[in-house]
Amino acid sequence: MTTTAIIGLGNMGKGLAKRLAGKADLVLSSRNLDTVRSFAATLPAGVTVLDIDAAIDAAEIVVLALPYDAAKEVAAHPALAGKIVVDISNPVKPDFSGLAIGHTTSAAEELQAAAPAAKLVKAYNTVFASVFDLPATQTAKVPVFLAGNDEAAVAEVEKLVAASGFAVEKTGGLDAARLIEPLGMLNIRFGYGLGRGTAIAPTWQTL
Numbered sequence: 548m549t550t551t552a553i554i555g556l557g558n559m560g561k562g563l564a565k566r567l568a569g570k571a572d573l574v575l576s577s578r579n580l581d582t583v584r585s586f587a588a589t590l591p592a593g594v595t596v597l598d599i600d601a602a603i604d605a606a607e608i609v610v611l612a613l614p615y616d617a618a619k620e621v622a623a624h625p626a627l628a629g630k631i632v633v634d635i636s637n638p639v640k641p642d643f644s645g646l647a648i649g650h651t652t653s654a655a656e657e658l659q660a661a662a663p664a665a666k667l668v669k670a671y672n673t674v675f676a677s678v679f680d681l682p683a684t685q686t687a688k689v690p691v692f693l694a695g696n697d698e699a700a701v702a703e704v705e706k707l708v709a710a711s712g713f714a715v716e717k718t719g720g721l722d723a724a725r726l727i728e729p730l731g732m733l734n735i736r737f738g739y740g741l742g743r744g745t746a747i748a749p750t751w752q753t754l
């Protein structure tokens with residue numbers, strides 16, 4: 548089974564870990580391992596807790612469940628070479644008024660530049676963390692928008708998304724993150740700015 552490491556156990560990392568525990572060979576890590584161990588103890592057995600270096604070494608897929616700036620730091624880790632790296636970030640400005648980067652680049656492409664030998668895949672950025680706590684039956688048709696240049700890596704992340712209880716909407720190469728990240732920002736605007744709450748997610752309809 549493909550070993551997946553989640554680096555960062557905040558709202559998103561925990562949500563994804565809860566969905567994947569028992570369904571994937573899962574390694575959890577963050578900068579404070581005591582809190583990671585406490586959280587792992589709440590999950591079904593079989594989840595491994597390792598420091599960030601060891602987690603990256605152990606995994607074929609590394610999910611950076613970190614704020615964009617922290618993800619960029621971790622992306623520079625040389626051991627990520629050859630690994631599938633999943634970027635879930637929305638590079639929002641500190642005051643949440645908009646995205647800090649976009650149009651001619653994206654967080655995913657900047658992380659790819661920081662980790663040139665890794666296989667970057669954009670995923671999950673349009674899914675609010677609280678959505679992971681809903682029953683999987685309720686999210687089976689909620690799309691996770693994927694973008695990546697390496698088709699085999701995207702196919703592996705598709706399997707991970709399915710295991711986590713979501714549908715997949717493939718958007719093409721990594722430059723599509725320039726479009727998916729503003730979609731994540733629109734979701735934030737709907738959820739918080741326009742008061743619709745976080746039990747929402749964008750979907751694409753064929754009419």
Ligand SMILES: NC(=O)c1ccc[n+]([C@@H]2O[C@H](COP(=O)([O-])OP(=O)(O)OC[C@H]3O[C@@H](n4cnc5c(N)ncnc54)[C@H](OP(=O)(O)O)[C@@H]3O)[C@@H](O)[C@H]2O)c1
Pocket residue numbers: 555556557558559560577578579612613614615617620635636637638639671672673674675676677731
């Ligand atoms: N929340 C959402 O609904 C949502 C939805 C879609 C996408 N996203 C994206 O998902 C990512 C994570 O969001 P989140 O809501 O889970 O954030 P969060 O709850 O603030 O958790 C962030 C995690 O990153 C760790 N971290 C922060 N700075 C770090 C650093 N310099 N080095 C190592 N670890 C560091 C934190 O560790 P400590 O616990 O030690 O502070 C924490 O585990 C973000 O990029 C966000 O844009 C979030």
